[in-house]
Each structure stands twice: as structure tokens, then as C-alpha cells.
Amino acid sequence: MHDFDFVRPQTVSDAVRALATPDAQALSGGQTLLPAMKVRLAAPAVLVSLMHIPDMVFVRADGDVLRVGGATTHAQVAREAAGAYPALASLAARIGDPAVRSRGTIGGSLANNDPSACYPAGVLASNATIVTDRREIGADDFFQGMFTTALEEGEIVVEVRFPIPDAARYEKFIQPASRFPLTAAFVARHSGGARVAITGASESGVFRWHEAEVALTSDFAVQALDGLAVDADGMIADLHGSSAYRAHLAGVMTRRAVAAIV
Amino acid sequence: MDVSMTVNGRPASGKVEGRTLLVHFLRDDLHLTGTHVGCDTSQCGACVVHMDGRPVKACSVLAVEAEGAEILTIEGMANPDGSLSVIQQAFQDHHGLQCGFCTPGMVMSAAALLKDDPHPDERTIRDYLDGNICRCTGYHNIVKAILAASENASIAAQ
Numbered sequence: 001m002h003d004f005d006f007v008r009p010q011t012v013s014d015a016v017r018a019l020a021t022p023d024a025q026a027l028s029g030g031q032t033l034l035p036a037m038k039v040r041l042a043a044p045a046v047l048v049s050l051m052h053i054p055d056m057v058f059v060r061a062d063g064d065v066l067r068v069g070g071a072t073t074h075a076q077v078a079r080e081a082a083g084a085y086p087a088l089a090s091l092a093a094r095i096g097d098p099a100v101r102s103r104g105t106i107g108g109s110l111a112n113n114d115p116s117a118c119y120p121a122g123v124l125a126s127n128a129t130i131v132t133d134r135r136e137i138g139a140d141d142f143f144q145g146m147f148t149t150a151l152e153e154g155e156i157v158v159e160v161r162f163p164i165p166d167a168a169r170y171e172k173f174i175q176p177a178s179r180f181p182l183t184a185a186f187v188a189r190h191s192g193g194a195r196v197a198i199t200g201a202s203e204s205g206v207f208r209w210h211e212a213e214v215a216l217t218s219d220f221a222v223q224a225l226d227g228l229a230v231d232a233d234g235m236i237a238d239l240h241g242s243s244a245y246r247a248h249l250a251g252v253m254t255r256r257a258v259a260a261i262v
Numbered sequence: 263m264d265v266s267m268t269v270n271g272r273p274a275s276g277k278v279e280g281r282t283l284l285v286h287f288l289r290d291d292l293h294l295t296g297t298h299v300g301c302d303t304s305q306c307g308a309c310v311v312h313m314d315g316r317p318v319k320a321c322s323v324l325a326v327e328a329e330g331a332e333i334l335t336i337e338g339m340a341n342p343d344g345s346l347s348v349i350q351q352a353f354q355d356h357h358g359l360q361c362g363f364c365t366p367g368m369v370m371s372a373a374a375l376l377k378d379d380p381h382p383d384e385r386t387i388r389d390y391l392d393g394n395i396c397r398c399t400g401y402h403n404i405v406k407a408i409l410a411a412s413e414n415a416s417i418a419a420q
């Protein structure tokens with residue numbers, strides 16, 4: 001790992017200022033960035049820690065919205081969201097392993113947008129809003145393909161606002177070596193209709209399975225999905241599974257999630 | 263950069279580079295070599311220590327991030343009189359270690375689990391150890407040891 005300067009601001013505005021210096025990069029839990037720096041895939045000159053900004057660490061139910069600070073760890077969400085939004089807490093409780101959950105944060109996970117990450121599915125199916133230091137971004141606009149988001153240079157995820165669905169479920173088919181999902185589905189039943197987000201499957205990262213949403217919105221039942229399948233075209237193929245296998249898994253995980261809700 | 267923290271109840275400080283990992287500060291500067299480096303890529307859990315009461319992989323935390331933190335390592339696990347803690351004794355009694363390389367991380371993970379959930383079932387223990395790899399594959403006895411420790415009445419009081 002190349003050496004760097006390290007700063008730990010206590011306010012969002014100080015962090016934004018620090019990130020404006022050349023080659024500065026945000027550091028949250030470091031569970032993705034530090035391994036990348038070790039292999040020199042990233043070599044920032046300044047690391048700006050976001051973990052000491054009190055305004056970015058909280059879980060708060062606000063009417064029918066769950067608000068989560070951008071630097072809140074997976075462990076804290078698993079503990080504190082269990083009452084207000086159990087499906088989201090359950091997603092957080094299954095990310096990686098306990099030590100990863102002690103450090104990794106929601107903001108880091110969303111900014112990274114790994115095509116196999118868990119949170120993007122929860123955020124997209126919940127129709128959450130990503131609040132940054134400068135604007136609010138709807139989930140449908142935030143995710144822009146594998147490892148790509150709407151975030152600009154130096155922009156910080158300060159908070160995520162989840163409209164709490166009537167019912168929801170995250171079904172994760174684990175890839176046991178990495179502990180990431182091989183493929184996972186987050187199904188949310190909102191009063192306005194169903195939303196289904198699939199992660200770990202597509203070469204374009206997390207995506208909504210629109211056909212399933214339409215079917216479930218008119219009839220929220222496993223049978224409503226009869227005959228529907230995710231197209232294998234554009235799905236990831238690697239040594240863990242072919243694109244056809246992942247497309248199939250997306251269907252199975254969605255059905256399991258619906259079955260668990262009804 | 264200067265860094266200071268509390269390690270096993272005692273103040274510890276030193277000069278580090280930004281890139282110094284917590285595990286290297288513990289091992290190379292403080293000479294607490296009980297915390298092991300098995301992979302350096304966040305996979306194996308041999309380096310698990312507690313930071314402010316929560317398990318973390320010390321190979322994936324910068325020393326400067328531990329500024330002001332309370333760190334507990336395997337060296338801080340024994341009882342004040344030097345005898346083994348309930349969990350450590352259970353590992354010995356149930357042959358929960360073979361080469362012993364993964365053991366510090368296993369014990370620290372087990373301690374974190376039993377702090378949150380003093381009476382876990384076998385499934386919970388296996389799930390919780392997801393991030394701890396034993397190259398000798400002694401999982402069965404590791405789980406047995408943790409189950410036995412959880413049955414020891416004094417564990418809930420710790």
C-alpha cells in the first residue's frame with residue numbers, strides 16, 4: 001500500500017472540503033477500499049475518514065420512513081432497524097461476517113456499487129432516496145451499472161431514506177467463499193405496488209425485474225410469477241455459475257421472497 | 263503520525279505511517295504477536311481483535327483509525343491471575359485447536375458472540391464463525407468448545 005495523509009473531520013462540510021484536495025478519497029469502513037489499496041488498485045494521497053461525523057451515524061424511524069446515516073455500520077443497522085424495517089435489518093445482518101459488519105457502512109457499500117452487493121438491492125426495491133452533501137438522488141437514478149453510480153467526484157452519501165414497505169424480504173443465495181450473494185432478490189410490497197430488485201446477477205449491476213413487479217402488483221402471490229423468467233442475456237458468467245444459472249437463481253430467490261411474505 | 267489507544271486496559275501509543283495497519287502496530291510496535299496475519303486480505307479472521315467492544319479484522323483497520331479506541335487482543339483474554347479464561351479453557355478441554363494459528367481469532371470471535379448472545383445454538387455459532395477460517399479444519403471441536411463455554415454459568419456474567 002502506498003502511504004497517504006489521513007484526516008478525520010467531524011462535520012460533513014469539513015469532509016467535503018478535505019475531499020476537494022487533489023487525490024483525496026473518502027474512507028468509511030475500509031472493508032473494500034483498504035484491500036483495493038493493498039493491491040494498489042487505489043492509491044489516494046489523502047484519506048478522509050467519514051466515521052467520526054456524528055451526523056452520519058444513526059438509524060431513525062421517522063413516520064413511515066427509515067433514515068440511516070451514511071457512515072452507519074451494517075452491525076448497527078442490523079440491531080437498530082429490526083423494529084422499524086425488519087427486512088432491511090435482516091439484509092444488513094447477513095452481509096459478510098461479524099467483523100466486516102462491525103466496520104462496513106451503508107454509504108461505502110452504495111458508493112462502491114459492487115454488482116454482488118446486498119444494500120443496492122434493498123435500496124432499489126425500497127425506492128429509497130440517497131441524500132448527499134449536495135442533493136437528493138432517487139434509487140432509480142443512483143445505480144448506473146457495475147461499480148458506477150450517480151455520485152460526482154468528492155460527493156458524500158450522508159443519509160439514505162427508506163420508505164418502509166408494507167412487507168418485504170431479502171433472499172440471498174450465498175457464495176460461501178466470498179460470503180457475497182451469488183444472486184439475491186429483495187422484494188418489497190408497497191401500497192403503490194411491488195418492487196423487485198436483483199443483485200449478483202447482471203453485468204450491469206443491480207436491476208429491477210419489471211415483469212415480476214407488474215405481475216406481483218396485480219396479484220401478490222407466488223403463482224403470479226408462473227411462466228416468468230429473467231433473461232440470461234447480460235447475466236454474469238464466471239466459475240461460480242453460468243449466466244443461465246444466475247438468471248434461474250434470480251427467479252428462485254424472488255419466488256422464495258414472495259412465499260415468505262404472503 | 264502519532265497514535266494512542268488503550269490496549270488490553272493499558273495506554274499504548276506510538277508513531278505510525280498512515281498506511282500502518284492496526285495488526286502491524288499491535289505486533290511490530292507493541293510486540294503483541296498473539297494476533298496473527300493469515301491472509302492480509304480480510305478473508306481468514308486470524309487477526310480478529312475487539313475495537314470498542316466489537317470484533318474487527320485488524321488487517322483491515324488502519325492503526326490511525328484506532329486512535330482513542332479500546333482494543334482487546336488475545337493477550338488480554340486470560341484472567342487477571344494468569345489462568346485461562348472460560349473460552350480459552352474450553353478450547354483446551356475440547357481440542358479446539360490443532361496448529362493454533364487460527365485460534366486467537368477464533369477465541370476473539372467467540373468472545374464477541376458470547377457477549378451478545380451468551381447461549382447460542384450450534385447453528386448460530388457456525389454462522390458467527392463465517393469469517394474465521396481454520397486451515398486445520400478443526401471446526402467441529404471449535405464449535406464444541408464454544409458450546410461448552412456457553413454452558414459455563416460464569417460466561418453470562420462476563
Ligand SMILES: Cc1cc2nc3c(=O)[nH]c(=O)nc-3n(C[C@H](O)[C@H](O)[C@H](O)COP(=O)(O)OP(=O)(O)OC[C@H]3O[C@@H](n4cnc5c(N)ncnc54)[C@H](O)[C@@H]3O)c2cc1C
Nearest residue numbers: 028029030031032033096104105107108111117118157180
Ligand atoms: C470478507 C468480506 C465479505 C463481504 N461480504 C459482503 C456481502 O455479503 N454483501 C455486501 O454487500 N458486501 C460485502 N462486503 C463488502 C462490505 O459490505 C463493505 O463494507 C462495503 O462494500 C464497503 O463499505 P465500507 O464502509 O467498508 O467502504 P470503504 O471500503 O471505506 O469505501 C468503499 C468506497 O466507497 C467510497 N465511500 C465510502 N463511504 C462513502 C460515502 N459515505 N459517500 C461516498 N463515498 C463513500 C470510498 O471512497 C471507496 O471508494 C464484504 C467485504 C468483505 C471484506
Ligand code: FES
Nearest residue numbers: 300302306307321
Ligand atoms: S489476516 Fe486479517 S482476515 Fe486474514
Ligand code: FES
Nearest residue numbers: 360362396397398
Ligand atoms: S488450528 Fe490450525 S488453523 Fe485452526
